Amino acid sequence: xxxxxxxxxxxxxxxxxxxxxxxxxxxxxxxxxxxxxxxxxxxxxxxxxxxxxxxxxxxxxxxxxxxxxxxxxxxxxxxxxxxxxxxxxxxxxxxxxxxxxxxxxxxxxxxxxxxxxxxxxxxxxxxxxxxxxxxxxxxxxxxxxxxxxxxxxxxxxxxxxxxxxxxxxxxxxxxxxxxxxxxxxxxxxxxxxxxxxxxxxxxxxxxxxxxxxxxxxxxxxxxxxxxxxxxxxxxxxxxxxxxxxxxxxxxxxxxxxxxxxxxxxxxxxxxxxxxxxxxxxxxxxxxxxxxxxxxxxxxxxxxxxxxxxxxxx
Amino acid sequence: xxxxxxxxxxxxxxxxxxxxxxxxxxxxxxxxxxxxxxxxxxxxxxxxxxxxxxxxxxxxxxxxxxxxxxxxxxxxxxxxxxxxxxxxxxxxxxxxxxxxxxxxxxxxxxxxxxxxxxxxxxxxxxxxxxxxxxxxxxxxxxxxxxxxxxxxxxxxxxxxxxxxxxxxxxxxxxxxxxxxxxxxxxxxxxxxxxxxxxxxxxxxxxxxxxxxxxxxxxxxxxxxxxxxxxxxxxxxxxxxxxxxxxxxxxxxxxxxxxxxxxxxxxxxxxxxxxxxxxxxxxxxxxxxxxxxxxxxxxxxxxxxxxxxxxxxxxxxxxxxxxxxxxxxxxxxxxxxxxxxxxxxxxxxxxxxxxxxxxxxxxxxxxxxxxxxxxxxxxxxxxxxxxxxxxxxxxxxxxxxxxxxxxxxxxxxxxxxxxxxxxxxxxxxxxxxxxxxxxxxxxxxxxxxxxxxxxxxxxxxxxxxxxxxxxxxxxxxxxxxxxxxxxxxxxxxxxxxxxxxxxxxxxxxx
Numbered sequence: 001x002x003x004x005x006x007x008x009x010x011x012x013x014x015x016x017x018x019x020x021x022x023x024x025x026x027x028x029x030x031x032x033x034x035x036x037x038x039x040x041x042x043x044x045x046x047x048x049x050x051x052x053x054x055x056x057x058x059x060x061x062x063x064x065x066x067x068x069x070x071x072x073x074x075x076x077x078x079x080x081x082x083x084x085x086x087x088x089x090x091x092x093x094x095x096x097x098x099x100x101x102x103x104x105x106x107x108x109x110x111x112x113x114x115x116x117x118x119x120x121x122x123x124x125x126x127x128x129x130x131x132x133x134x135x136x137x138x139x140x141x142x143x144x145x146x147x148x149x150x151x152x153x154x155x156x157x158x159x160x161x162x163x164x165x166x167x168x169x170x171x172x173x174x175x176x177x178x179x180x181x182x183x184x185x186x187x188x189x190x191x192x193x194x195x196x197x198x199x200x201x202x203x204x205x206x207x208x209x210x211x212x213x214x215x216x217x218x219x220x221x222x223x224x225x226x227x228x229x230x231x232x233x234x235x236x237x238x239x240x241x242x243x244x245x246x247x248x249x250x251x252x253x254x255x256x257x258x259x260x261x262x263x264x265x266x267x268x269x270x271x272x273x274x275x276x277x278x279x280x281x282x283x284x285x286x287x288x289x290x291x292x293x294x295x296x297x298x299x300x301x302x303x304x305x306x307x308x309x310x311x312x313x
Numbered sequence: 314x315x316x317x318x319x320x321x322x323x324x325x326x327x328x329x330x331x332x333x334x335x336x337x338x339x340x341x342x343x344x345x346x347x348x349x350x351x352x353x354x355x356x357x358x359x360x361x362x363x364x365x366x367x368x369x370x371x372x373x374x375x376x377x378x379x380x381x382x383x384x385x386x387x388x389x390x391x392x393x394x395x396x397x398x399x400x401x402x403x404x405x406x407x408x409x410x411x412x413x414x415x416x417x418x419x420x421x422x423x424x425x426x427x428x429x430x431x432x433x434x435x436x437x438x439x440x441x442x443x444x445x446x447x448x449x450x451x452x453x454x455x456x457x458x459x460x461x462x463x464x465x466x467x468x469x470x471x472x473x474x475x476x477x478x479x480x481x482x483x484x485x486x487x488x489x490x491x492x493x494x495x496x497x498x499x500x501x502x503x504x505x506x507x508x509x510x511x512x513x514x515x516x517x518x519x520x521x522x523x524x525x526x527x528x529x530x531x532x533x534x535x536x537x538x539x540x541x542x543x544x545x546x547x548x549x550x551x552x553x554x555x556x557x558x559x560x561x562x563x564x565x566x567x568x569x570x571x572x573x574x575x576x577x578x579x580x581x582x583x584x585x586x587x588x589x590x591x592x593x594x595x596x597x598x599x600x601x602x603x604x605x606x607x608x609x610x611x612x613x614x615x616x617x618x619x620x621x622x623x624x625x626x627x628x629x630x631x632x633x634x635x636x637x638x639x640x641x642x643x644x645x646x647x648x649x650x651x652x653x654x655x656x657x658x659x660x661x662x663x664x665x666x667x668x669x670x671x672x673x674x675x676x677x678x679x680x681x682x683x684x685x686x687x688x689x690x691x692x693x694x695x696x697x698x699x700x701x702x703x704x705x706x707x708x709x710x711x712x713x714x715x716x717x718x719x720x721x722x723x724x725x726x727x728x729x730x731x732x733x734x735x736x737x738x739x740x741x742x743x744x745x746x747x748x749x750x751x752x753x754x755x756x757x758x759x760x761x762x763x764x765x766x767x768x769x770x771x772x773x774x775x776x777x778x779x780x781x782x783x784x785x786x787x788x789x790x791x792x793x794x795x796x797x798x799x800x801x802x803x804x805x806x807x808x809x810x811x812x813x814x815x816x817x818x819x820x821x822x
Contacts, residue, residue, distance in 0.1 A: 030704070030705050030708055030709070031702060031703075031704025031705050031707070031708050032704065032707070032708055032712075033704075035704070035707045035708065035711075035712060036703060036704040036707055037361050037370070038361060038369045038370065039361075039369065039370050039371075039707070040707070040711055040721075040723075040724070040743075041369050041370065041371065041724065042369045042742075043369065043448055043449050043742070044449075044742045045445070045446050045447065045448065045449055046367070046369055046447065046448070049445045049446075049447070050367075079513075081359070081361075081513075082359070082513040082514075083362065083497060084513065089513060092512070092513075093514075148545075151546070151549055152549070155549075155553065156549065156552065156553055159553075162553075162555065163546070163549055163550060163553050163555065164539075164541060164546060164549075164550045164555055164556075165515070165539065165555065166515070258542075258543065259543070259546065260546075261539075261540075261541045261543070261546060261550075263512065263514050263515040267514055268513075268514055271359070271514055271542075274674070274702070274703065274704070275704075276704045
């Protein structure tokens with residue numbers, strides 16, 4: 001229990017620190033949101049009107065206090081660029097990013113786990129070596145390039161795949177998939193490569209341990225050795241990496257949504273930064289932080305369930 | 314799980330097949346099916362506001378001018394015609410403008426356009442409704458009145474030959490009084506299309522205004538403006554038929570030439586390489602002229618715009634017709650020796666070091682900066698290139714005037730006055746060159762009092778000569794926008810400013 005409480009305190013501290021840094025950084029950065037939004041053609045009257053309408057002419061500490069108050073009640077203020085509540089913008093975009101992240105994770109898991117196990121059992125054989133080489137390439141490929149290649153060679157050839165935009169699941173399941181598969185693959189491919197290598201190594205490490213030799217000598221079938229013992233013990237290091245991969249997937253959506261014009265949170269973040277839309281950037285960064293920190297928290301808890309020794313450290 | 318995924322994809326593909334099959338069946342059937350009149354237009358960015366009185370970004374007007382109308386309306390050649398005003402009359406002293414309002418015009422909410430709505434719209438812009446003033450365009454208005462239900466009168470304090478240009482939807486859209494407070498969330502106008510929905514970062518959807526006052530228009534049932542910032546992704550969307558109309562990057566024109574319809578639009582913008590006129594050495598006209606002799610417009614046009622640009626000689630493009638002074642583009646022909654001689658005369662025989670600050674929001678600026686740096690190296694000027702974000706560029710260069718050299722394209726306007734007024738020394742909000750010339754200021758003041766168009770043109774042409782003589786900037790080019798569209802799309806019109814006029818567009822077989 002103490003372990004969980006300690007982890008929880010760490011979670012709250014991280015979120016608080018990030019909130020302070022996010023607010024601070026965007027106050028120091030040069031670039032006026034109102035001018036950026038209105039461009040060179042803005043009438044000085046319009047600039048002044050908008051600035052007071054948005055409360056940007058108030059002292060900094062008041063703006064900060066308001067933002068913190070809002071944060072606690074879940075009210076993240078109004079976006080400067082879109083004149084809408086940040087909360088509404090986020091809720092509109094979240095399903096897109098969540099769908100993309102979940103689909104990506106599913107693909108990563110479904111491909112990398114069996115492949116890693118397969119390669120581990122055929123250590124140093126041709127299939128293992130070729131898989132390892134292939135994943136080396138997979139890790140090195142930049143995702144924006146991969147996205148472009150998928151658009152060119154898959155999207156443009158097969159009309160099922162859409163190369164831009166998003167169709168909600170509620171409107172059409174196949175439609176949603178047609179817009180999500182290529183972006184999900186773009187993020188998944190490098191992650192499959194990373195996870196494959198960890199799975200392979202973790203399983204190989206376990207297989208060389210004494211307990212495996214013992215249960216094998218007792219005549220247990222190879223299938224049972226693998227699934228009942230090796231895989232379970234190998235899950236701890238794999239899980240660590242999986243926490244990292246989830247964070248990568250959340251971050252990966254930022255670039256990929258841009259390439260595929262997917263109206264998700266990542267795309268919103270890019271727009272918000274380039275427009276100096278402070279309330280929106282702060283809102284999104286807080287959301288990403290909470291998502292990543294909570295994922296890591298869950299992973300930490302899962303460890304302690306899988307390996308009780310961790311709780312004692 | 315994998316099986317489920319594969320299953321879903323297969324079923325989705327087969328659904329798609331089914332759709333194709335039904336389409337084929339219907340085209341073979343004796344009943345002729347019409348092409349759906351729905352267009353998807355790609356736009357680089359979101360509108361800043363849907364409320365026409367709040368919007369300032371030209372990108373917004375590309376879209377929302379389909380929703381709103383003003384008393385006057387723009388023509389494709391830059392002139393004006395009657396919009397919601399059926400006719401107008403200007404008094405001899407140039408002070409009183411009397412408009413007869415068109416009858417039978419309805420707002421998108423089904424209500425009639427009344428004189429109260431017109432009064433409300435101008436009062437709102439001038440801050441007379443209790444709110445803030447929303448535009449400086451009407452500072453010169455002495456009074457507005459409505460003597461009867463179809464007549465609207467505007468009286469000016471001083472004559473202003475440019476005033477009619479303030480009466481198009483871009484400057485003074487007519488909006489219904491009973492929609493007060495909701496103009497941004499639920500914009501209502503009298504234009505050919507009405508607002509359906511706006512999804513930030515995704516799209517803006519408009520639908521046909523069935524009771525539009527222009528008989529038979531519009532043809533399209535639905536217009537979707539879809540936001541996509543990346544040019545390369547947009548061109549792929551065009552090729553994949555997900556978008557019907559988009560601008561095509563110059564270097565990629567040949568890829569869509571055969572499969573799509575291409576139209577070239579003079580952008581009416583002036584791409585300039587310019588200087589801070591108060592900072593040494595650019596406060597010396599000879600240095601500025603040397604820059605003009607040394608920078609190769611054709612190098613920039615060929616490599617940055619793949620040739621799709623017209624060289625300029627002043628801050629006005631050929632898109633402005635008679636208003637543009639022709640021949641100025643030949644004043645400073647590339648001449649390295651002359652440039653060196655001028656630099657020596659100005660006291661810089663060995664050149665100097667300087668910095669060009671450019672925005673990163675469009676590649677063209679940094680590409681131009683590289684050519685400029687290479688060109689200027691030949692006359693001994695060492696240029697450091699500094700690339701900054703758009704927000705920082707606006708803050709530091711445009712509004713802060715803290716720069717030596719920069720390059721930017723100044724968006725074209727329909728009015729010659731509004732194009733040239735950037736250089737008036739008292740125009741603090743726009744004169745980021747910090748240019749000051751008494752003759753120029755006087756011309757720009759006099760032209761407003763001139764009612765004769767031919768004489769106005771003389772004034773504007775002289776103003777352009779001054780810009781060229783004083784080498785205020787290097788006036789590089791007006792680059793063309795190449796629009797790529799589905800071959801079935803017809804009726805696209807191009808204006809000397811950014812406006813996707815969808816009123817006469819249709820899909821034909």
